[in-house]
Amino acid sequence: MKSHRFPTTPILLVVIFCLFAANARAADKKAPPVKPADQYAAFEVHPNEKVTVAAEPCDDPKDCDFFRLPYLQHGFVAIRVIFTNDSDAAISLDDARIQFISINNDKIPAATDDDLQRRLFSTKGAAGRKIPLPLPLPPVTVHDKPVDKQIIKDDKDFGFNGTTVNPHSTLAGYLFYDVRQLPDRPLKGAELYVKMVHTVDGKKQLFDFNIPFDKWLAAQPGVKSADNVPKP
Known part of the structure; x- marks a missing residue:
């Protein structure tokens, strides 16, 4: 009886194709469109300064599936910070x-970025993942993209794309906060504190902003445990 040899090339091609397709799907995902700050549940407006700041947490990995890495599952909370400038000065x-x-x-x-990489990156990940193939073929070692590159791409796609909020415009970006050492409900009773925002010419510093996350929690439908961030 002749021994059967598995066709190695087609199997490897299938593995490579599947990995490429998965990365392509992740790259296609986009964050929700940005709205003016006063259209979010949690915001603070300064009428005299004509500036509004909002905070929109993302506490459920399913709602943040556009990120390339599982930040929430590693003890971070993602918060989209939105600045709307209705004044005539940048x-x-x-x-x-x-x-x-x-x-x-x-x-x-x-x-x-370094904080994120230290938490998510591991020696095991750097060594690659072994994908088993049918015997007698040896497993294939697949090296994922370096974590730091994925973090940089997420920052480029979903973070702030600048530091100037032009007149009558909105600027937004996601920031990550390490809440692993906090109680299981880190958003409850917490707030986002924004200070040291000033006009581009440096002549005027805006008053501080205090945005309570309880406003966001109260706006969540049903009995969703919106302030439960997955812990590693």
Whole structure:
């Protein structure tokens, strides 16, 4: 009886094609369109300064499936921060501080790319994943894209694309906050604190913004546990 040899090339092509298709689908996903800040559930408006800031958390991975990496499952909460400038003067975010203030007054800065990489990247991931093939073929080692490149792409696609909010325009971007050490309901009683926003010419600094996440929680339909962020 003749021994049967598995066709190695077609199997490898199928594996490569499937991986390419998965990456292509992820790259096609887009974040929800940006709206003026006062159209979100949680916002604060400064009528005299004619500037509004909103905070829109994303607490469910299904609602954030446009991200290339599972930030929420690793203890981060994603928050879209929206600035709407209805004044006649451009404002700058170059010096802005946007902090997550917990119910216990923990002050958490937005995570940097390095913070995200340290949490998500592992030696095991760098070594690659082994995909088993039918015997007698050895498993195929597939190296995923470097985590830092995926983080950079997410920042480019979903973060702030600038630091100037022009007159009568809206600028928005996603920021990540490390809430792994907070209670299981990190959004409850917490707020987004925005300070050190000033006009581009530097002549005027805007008053601080305090945006309570309870406003967003109260607007969620049904009994959704909107403030439960998955913990690793």
